[in-house]
Structures are given as structure tokens and as C-alpha cells.
Amino acid sequence: MSNHTLSSMTADKVVEETKAGGKQAHGTANYPDPLIHIDKNVWDVVIIGSGPAGLMLASSLARFGGHDVLVVDERSEPTTAGRADGIQPRTIEVLRNMEPLGSEFVARSAASYERTFWDPRSDGIRGIERTRRVQSFPTNMEIQDNCTLGLQQGMIEGGYLRDMERHGQRVTRPWGFRDFKMTGDKDHPVSVTLEKMKPVLETTNDGGAPISVIKPTGELKTIRTKYLVGCDGGRSAVRKVMENRHGVEFNGDWVDTLWAALDCVVETDFPDVRKIAAIHSKNHGALYIFPRENNERGQPIIRCYTQVNRLQGEKSKESALEVRDKVTADMVMKAIREIAYPYQFDFKVIEWFTCYPIGQRLVSRYSLPAGQEDGVAFPGHHVFLAGDACHTHSPKAGQGMNTAIIDAQALAWRINLVEKGLADAETLLPTYHDERHATGKQLIEFDAEYSALFSGEIPKSQPEVANMTDEQKRHHFIEIQRRNAAFTTGAGVVYADNVLNHRDPRKLGVSKVSSSRLEPGVRLQPAWATRWVSSTPVRIIHEIQFTAPGGFRIYVLAGDLEKNMAKLRQLADHLSGPQSFLNRFRPNAKAHKLAEGAYHRKPEVLNTGLGQGLSEEANPFFHLLLIVKRNRFKLELEEIRELGPLRPMLYADDVEPCGERRSNEDGDEHVGGLHSKWGLEDGGIVVCRPDGYVGCVLPLDHQGGNGMEKYFDGFLRSSLGPARL
Template sequence: MSTMESAVEHVDVLVVGGGPVGLITAYQLAKNLPSPHRVKIIEKYPKSAQDNYGRAITLYPRSTEMLDQLGLADSLAQQCFACRQTVNYDRHGNEVPGRGWSFMENMKDTTWDFALVLRQKYQEEIFRQAMKRHGVELAAPFALVNIEILDNVGPNGYKVLATLEHGVTKAKSTVKCKYLVGADGGRSFVRRAMNIPFDGASSEDKWVRVDGVIETDLPKPRTYCAIESPTHGNVLWAALDHGATRIGYAFTAERQKAYKEFDEAAAVKEAIASVKPFSLSFKQVDWWTIYAVGQRIARSFLVNDCVFLAGDACHTHSSGAAQGMNTGMHDSVNLGWKLSLVLQGLAKPDLLQTYEAERLPNVHKLINYDKDISRLMTMQLPENWNGDPNADPNEILGTVMAEAATFSSGLGIYYEPDSSLNLVQSAGLSSVQPGQRAPDCSLQKPATFEPTRLQAVTPNLAKFYIVLFAGDVAVTKEALARFTSAVASLQWLFGAELPISWISIFSGPGGASAYETLGGMPHGKVFYDENHSAHQRYGIDVNKGAVFVLRPDGWVGTVTELGQGAGHALETYFKRFLVIDGHAKL
């Protein structure tokens, strides 16, 4: 090896950007990939305890569920403000039910049934420490200044040549990687370097956000609150962690005329005006910003089969629906397990194509919602509005946000059934279909009968879970026997080298021995569904049972009958994307 080549650092994945999306991506890879796989994450700006407080603040239930399955949510909960209450005031200070953020009070069907409010600064520190425990530290300040895609590099080779520059010394260094993830924000260098069009536009609308410690006479200050201001649009009032509050308002062209220079004092003055008729004073200002509202989306999330975009690097929108960090989390979690399996040689490389195929339609949905919500929050009716031209934008906003509720909470986000990851094989077995979120449900551990939850026993370890809903064993015993016989010949399903784990759930109260309940050793770990609530939540007949495959990220992969056909169904599903029995890697 030449001296020049030996100076080049080789890593499996280079993650560009040290915000939440980059950190969660790198954390998953560090956690899932065995040595000697290497992960490197860089950030252009110094990261320290002095970071700005501002930016994203809210995690919705599905995001928190995903972080919980990655082992991170408990640390967030220690510091967060758990917001379960909302309120909406009209211009006169009267409470108006059913508007604004009221959908947040109906985010059910989850343990994490609240908005987890924790400013990005604190989230990032938790993520950095978690990543460090798995041997990866954020390298900062390092900027990516050049990307070259190398030709004639074989499968699993180092296809990307990245040039880095130290932010202080300006010294350049070279990294070769198999994959590069651009999580470097709305002005992404990765996106621009790869010539990926960023479709969309920015509007003339400007919004201001101010965080700090306040005093007020607003009746319910520790809530997610909307104030329908005639001068500042639909004003955001959000209770924050550590006793702080965020005020967000539209800074209209009319208001802008009063300022030659818009500084912190002006931001505070306008914040005070925006919440009238309530009083507001700031004891301390932690952070403030002003920005233009717009929506943009990258034309591709994956190029050259080796460079990915995630988070703001591939989609930007207003903060009107508080979706920015949540959407980025969905990107990161979707990509993380897929990269982990491909790098280990356990999945075919074309699995990575499903990242864009799954995430892009959901980002388009968000952009469409955000266009309407951001206009309504600035007291403008949606661009394609066909209703009453004199309609109250605040009333329409309440309707739009209610319609978008399950999408906004993340609990209703789904991936279209297709021929690979979300495979429909058996109709009518369950009310939960492939491509939908796998609902959490209460279970009991054997022997101790200690309560637990399905999501708690299916952590995201870049593994699939075959979940056997056995139903009432006294009735389903014959079907269970046929199932056991059908899968017995599929020895690869039980191979330790494959990313597959088994779980068996029996309907009804637990007995002294799972072996005796079943008449043999169950597959994988055993849990009891004492009151049949888990079977009911999945719409499973306890007299028939069913077999589910849960993806590593907590979505349903496929569903099949409990019986002879299950073996073929499982084989059909997994052989589409896993490397099994020495099948050639694509």
C-alpha cells in the first residue's frame, strides 16, 4: 500500500451532520454493526454544552416509540416536558375548543401518549453520549468539502472518496467509505455536490421563534397553546423543558416595516404584542430566530446506490405542524436497520432502494399538509381553497390539523403494501396489515406474570421478529402442530446468523409452564395475553391465531395463517431481501 493510500481513512459509513438525524443514524450503525465495521460522523460546527437552545422541540408518539425501541426514550423522558394538555384562545382571549393543537389530546393507542417536548440541544447531548457508549464520537468541527464517486468498485467496496477540512486548522484529510449519509440540513453540501435538485419554493412569509423563561397572566401557560392574533397569525405558545416557554408568530410584511434592524429586543417586543390580550414578560431569553417559510423536497433520497439524504437535507418545511425532527427520525430509523443488514451481508443491497420508496410518499404527504397549515397560520386560506372566500382561517386550520392528526402523531404513518418488505399474503386474518405500524400492547412474562409490552420485548436491533399469536391453545393446538411441522424443515429460520428472532404469545392467563401449556417447547420467548387485549388489538380470532413478521423498525412486514401454509409464507417473505442458504448477493 502506498504512503498516500495508507493516509486515507477507511470507514463503512460516513455520516455528515451532527444533528438529531445524523446522530440517530450513526448510533444505530454503531449499536448494530459488529467489529470491525466502522462508522464516522462529522459536524461542521463545534458541538458543546454552549449550543443554541432553539431549533426543534417536539417528538410525537411514533417518534418516541421508535426511540424507545432503540433504548433512548427513557433518557429523553427524564428531562422532557410531557405535554398532554392543549388550549386555543381567540383574539379576545376566550377559550375555543377543538381548534389549534387539540388533536394532541387524542394521541392514544400508545404508552407515549403525549408530546415529548425537549429542546434539540438536550436531545443531541443524550444521543451523543449514547453513541459514545458504542464506540463512536462526533468529530467536529469538520466540513465535507468534496465528494467523488469511484468507478469500477465492486460490491461492498469503498465507492465514495470524501475530502474533509478541519474548521480551525483548515487541514484536509481523506475518507473512503462504502456509504455516505447526508444529514447536513437544509443547505446540504451533500445534496448540492451530488447535483440533486431541491424542488419547491420559499414564500414571502417570515416567522419568528423566541425561547426563554417568562411571566404571564395566560390562564394555562404550561400547555401547547394557540392564540388567534389578528396581527401575528396563529401564535404558537409551547411549554418547554426546564421551565422555559417558546413563543412563535408570523412576522408580517406590515410589521416588518417598523424595523430597520430586527434584533433580539425587537423579537421580544413583537412576541409581547403577539399574545395580546395576555401579558408577557421575559425574565431570560435563551434563543431566538427569524426565518422564511417554504417547502422543498429533494428529487432523490439515494443516488449512485451509495449516497443517501436524510432529514432536512432532503425535505424542508415550516415548523407549523412541528414535524421537522419527527420526519427526520422516521428517515433515520428507516435507513439505519437497512444499512446495518446490508453491511453485514445479511440482506441484499437492493434492500436499500426501499428507503426512498417508503419515505418519499410520506414526505410528499407532509409537504402537502404543511403548505396548507403554514398558510393558515399566517391568516391566509390554502392556495387551492374552493370554499367560502371569507372563511375564518383559524377555523379551517383546526379542521386541517384534525384531519392530519394520525399522520402528525406518526401513529397512522404507513408504507404501501408491495412485493418486498410489506407483503400481503393472507387476507382477513387481522385488522393490522403489512406496511402499518405494529401496535404496542400489554403482555405478561411467564412464571412471574410481570407486566411488559410488545414494543419493549421487540427492541430495534436490526432484527425481524416472527410473532406467533397462538390464540387459545386448547382450540388452536392442531393448527399449532401443523405450523410447527411446516417450519421444522426451514432450518435457516432458526439460524443464529440470520437477523430473525421468535416470540410466542398465548391468549389467556399464564400457566405454571409454557411447555405444558403448549405440549412442547414454544418458539422463542414466551408471553401471555391474559385478557386477550393483544389479540383483540391486532384483530386476531383467538380460536384461529396468526403469525406476524414485525420489521426491525416496528412496522408489520407480513401476516400469515397459523397452520401448514405458514412455512411457505415465511420463506416467500424473507427470501425476497435476506441472504439465505448462500444465495448470491445482488
């Protein structure tokens, strides 16, 4: 068989597999059966859509416990093929904080640690040559998994569905969203109309790409909810109601370039087939190869993002929007062979394909502010959007699903704190829009530049690129990718100052903090410490998982224990007082519905059997982790027995690399490495939000204690009649 054409037998097989709609796609049958009936009329949270955003939100709320959550999806089954497939380092970090999700996804995925760049041959002969190889992400970014994971969305959805079931939650299918109306009901102000749908029918468009046809049954149901969250994708029906009746806008632009995404198994002589490879040909457009997991037969899949509007050697004059449904799998495979010439691609299996133009659009509001509907005033921030309902863009930078997951995480912990009676809704909930909309804007601006350059177009924000030579354009493209690596990993996403992030500690009554290297509004730098009770080395950022109760992490760096003991006693006395935040901010009854008091499962550091208050938190919504700069073998519980609420979670700072080597004895190799990395050599207090972002950094003295009070007073609210856990 020729390397440039498929045999008729193989071509027939490709078409039949495409028409099957991917129902036999590997690894997607392992998920719980959905619910089919909606048996209640009143809910705490209604989530529309069970893609990554909706499932992340539902799984998080199920983990926190105590919430009545309805998750509906108009499809009768989860994703079985295609769609999103790249998990970036910060998202991996978040998922590792939701075990066993993180480990499951890492084990199933194909990891890409390297990116390669291919361009037209420099000698003018037809073909491509590799011009550069780089690590996927710079080493100095402090990322545990310094790679991108390739995993089909169906497997990701399956993992979330299993995680939800472990915590008592399932998706209800097939129910479609029809409308919502705001009412004056103070407790459940959102009225939502849903419609029962028929099972999904798989068909194909003119080019043979799979299309899901979902028809209604006419059976309607109206329910009331406290919160409605639209996680229903780029064509979000929830967003359209916000546009039509509440002045929300969804604006953006298109790049008139046509791309296809093809999931396939190939036999090839292209050397970088198991690396992320960005390929630019001289006349036939661009190709982006992304390694994926093995299919059910053990064959390695790749995703090929392929420019298909340059098949004839020059850009097609037809509108990308008009011709996208006419693109066939054969056309995509032909384009791949032209772009990657002289390397040969023999396509063995086509798992899935689709075709799309590139566009960048961003919604003006992630949450609906207070307003009026039909003359009735309604409260703000009870309707939200997350994921592709907020932002659409090209998939080549691998940001869509990742941004969606982080959107959902950001919303979940805020709703949890409000509904558990701890947070002031009018103060905390608006910060979701403030932080995530700013991130979405940054994403759209980056993608507009990156996708245009990838497609051989001139970014509208950079007309000067038109005057560059081909060599300069190649270097500029790589520079853009590397310059934005912090953002594309997710690890470099920064939030501005607000009630949650205080870069200037003077607003909290603190004169200064000595040389902290941590920045509020930025994710906490990972570091190692030894969990004293079991002598286990742990990554301190994962000691408290993103699960019940969903509280704050407060890292108390003790420094030299003897030197700072008076300060630590003073802090402990402050925390034990009736007016401390530990005693003023108590949850309501929703926090009592779990198996282990405040937890579904106690953290290992507390699950010890130690009595006398050594394994019991004063308030589990504020996890106090005491980290002492000392060899673990030279640290005893007796030394901290007078430190009250600081005692239950004790760690020795003796395993983080680059600490002080004090002797050749065990445990003396790296003393103080965590203190040094965080720039708090003499001790300090780091307050972290439930999502692992630094809220404030405070000194280890009376100002630190008072600063924490002012910090939490900014957005929490004191409970009436405290209910102790």
C-alpha cells in the same frame, strides 16, 4: 417596570446573553469529548452532520455493532441553545425502543397533553379569547405517550452522544464536508474529501440573533467509504453535490411571511402558558406557544413562534428574505405582547432567538441511483440523504426533527441487514427512498397548507379559503390540525405495498387471513402481554429493542393452545427444517463482534438461566415471540417443549384490557385481549420489520409457514457456508 417594555438593565442582559451564543445553556455539558483525528482511510459508513438525523443513524449502527462508522461535524461542539425542540408520540415510541434514551428524554422534557386555540374576541373589542381546548392527539390512536415533549435540541444531542459512547462510537470534530466522487470500486465506491475546521466563533447578525462562524484550516483528507449519508441540514453540502453532478433536484416554494423563534422565561397572566397554544390576533399576526423543560435555575422555558411582519397592524410589504437579519429580540417581544393582548408578558430570560421565512422544499431523490461519473460506472444506493437535507418546512407542526429521526431509523436497519450479509442490497436499499420520499411529500403538502393558514395566508392548494368568513377559517384551521393528527404524531404514517409490505397475502401464497385488524405498511398496534418466565406485564412492541442484532419480530399468536397444537407443531417442524428461512438466512462475521453473541445485552426474556434450548434463539435475526391465549398461572413450559424454535420467548395473553373475563381468579381478568385487538382470535402470524412496521399477516397453518418463506425470499439472500450464532 411597565409590562410593555423591558427595563434598560433587563434589555442589556438579554443582548449580552444573546451575544454569548448560548454557551451557558442548561444541560448541554454532559456529553463525551469528541474525537479530533481521522485515523483510517477506509470506512463502512461516513455520516456528515451530527444533528438528530446523523446521531440517530450513528447511534443505531453503533447499537447494531460490527460497522466501522465515521461521524463528522464541522462544529467544534454540539448544539448549546435553540433549534428543534418537539418530540412527537411516534418518535417517543421509537426512543422507548432504544432504552435508556426514551426514559431519559421523557424525564427531562415538558409534556404537553393539550392544545388550545385563541382568536380575536367575538364582541369586536381588542384582544383575544380562547375558542377551543382539545387533547393533543385523539385517544383512539393507541399511543403510550399521548403528548408532545418539549426538550431543547442540545439535550437531545447529548442523549444520543452518551448512547453512542455506551456502544463504542463518538463524533469526530471539527471536520467539514467538501466533496464526494463516485468510483468503480466495488467495495468502497464513494471517495469523500473532508477539511479540518477551526473552532466555532459565535457572533450575531444585524438583529442580534446568534450566528456561528466556522472557518477552514486548509487541511484536507480524502477517505473511501461504502456508504455516505448526508445528515447536514437544509443547506446540505452533500445534497448540493448530488444536485450539481447527478441531476438531483431540490424544489419548493416560499410563503412570504416572517416568523421568529424565541426561547424565554416569562412571568405572565396568560392561563395557557404551559399548554400548546395557537393564538391568532385580529391585526398583528399569530403566535404559537410551546412549553419546554426547566432551565438550570429551575425556571420553566417556553418557545414562542411569533409572526413578526405585522407589527404595524398590517402585513409588511418588505420581503421576508431581505429583512430577516434585521429582526431584534425587542421586536419579537413587542410582537408577542401585541398578539397576546390583553395578557401581559414580562420577559425574565431570553435563552435564544432566531428569525426565518417559511418555505417548503423536497429533494427528488433520497438515495443516489446507479450511474456514471467521469465515464466510470458506479453502483446505486451508496449515497443517501436524511432529515432536513431531504426536506425543509416550517417548525410549527413539530415535524422536522421527528421526521429526521425516523428517516435515520429507516436507513439504519436496512444498511445493517445488507452489511451483515442477510439482505440483497439492490432490492432492500431502494425501498428507503420509496417509503421516506413518499412520507416527505406528504409532510410538505401538509405543512404548506398548515403554515399558510397559521400565518393568515391562503394556501395555494385551497384558493376557496379566500371566500370563507373569519369564523369558517378558524374552524377550518382546527379541522386541518385534527384531520392530520395521525400523520403529525407519526403513528399514522403509512407505507405503500412493496417487497416489505404485503397487504394482499395472496402474493405470498395465502388464500386469506381471518379478520386481521392489522395492516401491513402500518406500525404495529401496541398491546400488553405477560412475559411468562418472570410473570412481568410488558408492552409487546418493546420486548425486542432497536439494538443488536437488528432483526425481524415474528409474533406467533397461538390462540387456544390445545386446539391449535397440531398447527404449532407443524409450524415448529417447518422452522426447524434445513430449508426454512431460519437456517437459510445467516449473518456474516460482522455479527460476531458483540459481548453476548448476537447481542450487546440479552433481552430479559432470554436472560433467564433456563437450559435445554429454552432461552436460546434458533436465529436471533428472527425473534419468534409465542403468545398463548391463556391465564399465565395455567400455562407451563412443559406444554410447549415440543415446539422447538417457538419456545424461548413465551407470553401469556392475559393483561391486555378488554380481553375475556373467565373468572374472578388472578390472571383470568383479560384473557385474549391481544388476540382480539389484533383481530386474530383463533391465532395467526404477524411478521414485523425491525422498525416495528407490519410486513405481513399470515394464518397459523402450513400456508403461514410457506408465506414467511416467500416474504423473506423477496429481499433477503441465502448465505454461503452458513455461520451459526
